[in-house]
Amino acid sequence: MGDTKNIVLFAAISIAVFFGYNALFISPQQEALQREAVQQQAAAQLEDGLAPKEAAPADMDGPDSNAVAQSSEDNSDIGHVKIVTPELSGSLSLRGARFDDLLLVNHKVSMEDDAADVRLLRKAGSADAYYARFGWAASRQENGFVPGPRSAWTADSDILTPDQPVTLAWDNGDGVRFLMKVEVDEKFMFTVSQTVINSTDETLQVAPYGMISRRGEPKTDGLYILHEGAIGVFNGTLTEKTYSNLEDDGKFEATGSTGGWMGITDKYWMATLIPDQQAELSRARMMKNNGGYRVDYVENWQPLAAGDTLESTSRFYAGAKIVSTIDDYADTYNITLFDRAIDWGWFDFLTRPIFTGLHWLFNVTGNYGVAILAMTVILKLILFPLANKSYRSMSHMKDAQPKIKALQERYKDDKQRLQQEMMALYKKEKINPMAGCLPMIPQIFIFFALYKTLYVTIEMRHQPFFGWITDLSARDTLTPVNLFGLIPWDPPAMIAIGVLPILMGITMWLQQKLNPQTSMDPTQQKVMSFLPIIFTFIMAGFSSGLVLYWTWNNLLSIAQQSFIMKREHARREALGKA
Structure with a gap:
C-alpha cells in the first residue's frame, strides 16, 4: 500500500479520534x-x-x-x-x-x-x-x-x-x-x-x-x-x-x-x-x-x-x-488527586510530559510559539528511526513504480495472481507497504496530547508568537477573505480561514507530491486531491499553536523525506537497482 493511501488512512483516523475519543473514553461514573x-x-x-x-x-x-x-x-x-x-x-x-x-x-x-x-x-x-x-x-x-x-x-x-x-x-x-x-x-x-x-x-x-x-x-x-x-x-x-x-x-x-x-x-x-x-x-x-x-x-x-x-x-x-x-x-497539604483539577484527560501519560517539556522550553526561550517549534524538532528526532524506515520504504516504492504498473497491466484480469506478484515484488525490493503508517500512529497521539495541552492549560492562554499571532490558544483570525482586515467586515467563521491554516494546507499538498503515486480509481484521486483543502477548513477552527505545530511538522517532514529519499535513490542507482 503506497503512502498516498496511508494519508487517507491517517486523515480518517485523525478525524475519527478527534471527534470520537472523548465520547468513547468519557470518565465512567465512579460513585452511584x-x-x-x-x-x-x-x-x-x-x-x-x-x-x-x-x-x-x-x-x-x-x-x-x-x-x-x-x-x-x-x-x-x-x-x-x-x-x-x-x-x-x-x-x-x-x-x-x-x-x-x-x-x-x-x-x-x-x-x-x-x-x-x-x-x-x-x-x-x-x-x-x-x-x-x-x-x-x-x-x-x-x-x-x-x-x-x-x-x-x-x-x-x-x-x-x-x-x-x-x-x-x-x-x-x-x-x-x-x-x-x-x-x-x-x-x-x-x-x-x-x-x-x-x-x-x-x-x-x-x-x-x-x-x-x-x-x-x-x-x-x-x-x-x-x-x-x-x-x-x-x-x-x-x-x-x-x-x-x-x-x-x-x-x-x-x-x-x-x-x-x-x-x-x-x-x-x-x-x-x-x-x-x-x-x-x-x-x-x-x-x-x-x-x-x-x-x-x-x-x-x-x-x-x-x-x-x-x-x-x-x-x-x-x-x-x-x-x-x-x-x-x-x-x-497532601491533597489526594488535587492535580486532577486540571483535566489532563485519558492521555495524561502523554499530555503531562508534553506540557512539562513545552513549559521548560518556554522558560528557556521566553515564547511558547518557539517552544512548540523546538518541541516539534525534539519529537521528530525521537521518531526519526520510524520515519527513516518509512521514507526508505517509500523511496523503494517510488523507484518500483514502473514494475508495479507493469504487473497491474499484465494481471489486470487476475486479481489473485496480481496480489501474489505484488507481494513477491515488495519482498524483492524491500518494500513494506505498512511502513508509511508507522510514524503516523505516534503522531496522532502527539497531535491530540498537544491539542489538549493548548486547550486546557492556562499557561497557554493569551500567549503570543510573532506577527499577527497574539494568542496561541485561539484560532488564527487574520484571513484573506476580508483582505487581512483592510475591509471592515467580520466574515463568518466557516469561511474566515486564517493565514496559518492556509500555510498548513499548502505544506500538506507539498508533502503529498513527494509520495509515490499509485493507481487509484477516480473517487480515490478526488479524495486525495481535496484532502489539503478539507484539512485547511478543519484546522481553521483550532488553536493557532496546534496549527503552528502541524505546519512546522509538515515542513520538517518534507525536508526529512526529501533528504532520505534522494539519498536512498542515489544508493540504489549505484547498486543498479533503480
Whole structure:
C-alpha cells in the first residue's frame, strides 16, 4: 500500500479520534447516586447522634436548619473585610462570613488594553451569585443556635493580606461563641480555622461544614474534551459532574469519605473546598439547587463537653488553575488527586510530559510559539528511526513504480495472481507497504496530547508568537477573505480561514507530491486531491499553536523525506537497482 493511501488512512483516523475519543473514553461514573433511603434515615440518625445528615449547611436560597428565619433587613450590608494579595482582590462579607467577592488581578477577560480583571466570586443575592461559606451544624435544632447565612459577624481587622490574618467572631447569646480565623497566602489558598467555645453546662454535638453556591449556569464550551462543572475526590476516586448531569440526576452524594476535596471548575478557574485531610466526612454532595448549583460537605458529629473548646481547619482554593501552583498545594497539604483539577484527560501519560517539556522550553526561550517549534524538532528526532524506515520504504516504492504498473497491466484480469506478484515484488525490493503508517500512529497521539495541552492549560492562554499571532490558544483570525482586515467586515467563521491554516494546507499538498503515486480509481484521486483543502477548513477552527505545530511538522517532514529519499535513490542507482 503506497503512502498516498496511508494519508487517507491517517486523515480518517485523525478525524475519527478527534471527534470520537472523548465520547468513547468519557470518565465512567465512579460513585452511584445515593438513595432516598439515606434522607429518610436522617431523623433517626440525628436522634442517635450518628451523623449530621439533615443538620447540613444551607445557602441564601433555602432555610438553614440551624439559623434564625430572619427578616429581609437581616440581609443588609454590615461591612466586609478587604482581601489584598499579589493574585487576588475582593472582600469577605461579614454577613454570613461569605467569600463572595473575588477578582484575579493578574488575569484579564481579554487581550484588550483596558480589559477588566477576571471575576471569580460574586455577591450573594445577585443573579449570578457565586460564593463560599464555612460553618457548624449542631444537634440542637433551635433557630439561631449556630451562625447561618445571614448572621452578623464581627472582625478584628478590616483587611486580609498574606501577612495579616483576620479573626471573625459570632456569639449565639446562649453560651456558645464561634471564632473563624481566615488566612491567605501569596497565591490562591485560604486557610479557615474555626473554633467553637462551649460555655454552657451541657455537652453539645457539632460538625464543621463548607459549601459553595453558584446561581444560574455559566456559559461553557460544551466539549467532551474539557470538564466544566462540579468536581471532587471522594474515597480516593475522582468524580466529575457536568451541569447537565446535575440537571438530569439532581445530585451526587458520597458518604464515609476521608479528606478529599470538591468544588466547581471552569476552563481556567475554580473554587474548591478542601476539608481536613484526616477528617471523616459524614456526607459530601454535588447538586442542582434552587436555580443554581452547589457543592458541600459536612464532617461527622464531634462531642463538645461543657466548658470545652473544639477546633477545625479547612482550606478554600479560589483562583486560576496554574499547573505548578496546584501541584505545589497537592504536595504541601497532601491533597489526594488535587492535580486532577486540571483535566489532563485519558492521555495524561502523554499530555503531562508534553506540557512539562513545552513549559521548560518556554522558560528557556521566553515564547511558547518557539517552544512548540523546538518541541516539534525534539519529537521528530525521537521518531526519526520510524520515519527513516518509512521514507526508505517509500523511496523503494517510488523507484518500483514502473514494475508495479507493469504487473497491474499484465494481471489486470487476475486479481489473485496480481496480489501474489505484488507481494513477491515488495519482498524483492524491500518494500513494506505498512511502513508509511508507522510514524503516523505516534503522531496522532502527539497531535491530540498537544491539542489538549493548548486547550486546557492556562499557561497557554493569551500567549503570543510573532506577527499577527497574539494568542496561541485561539484560532488564527487574520484571513484573506476580508483582505487581512483592510475591509471592515467580520466574515463568518466557516469561511474566515486564517493565514496559518492556509500555510498548513499548502505544506500538506507539498508533502503529498513527494509520495509515490499509485493507481487509484477516480473517487480515490478526488479524495486525495481535496484532502489539503478539507484539512485547511478543519484546522481553521483550532488553536493557532496546534496549527503552528502541524505546519512546522509538515515542513520538517518534507525536508526529512526529501533528504532520505534522494539519498536512498542515489544508493540504489549505484547498486543498479533503480
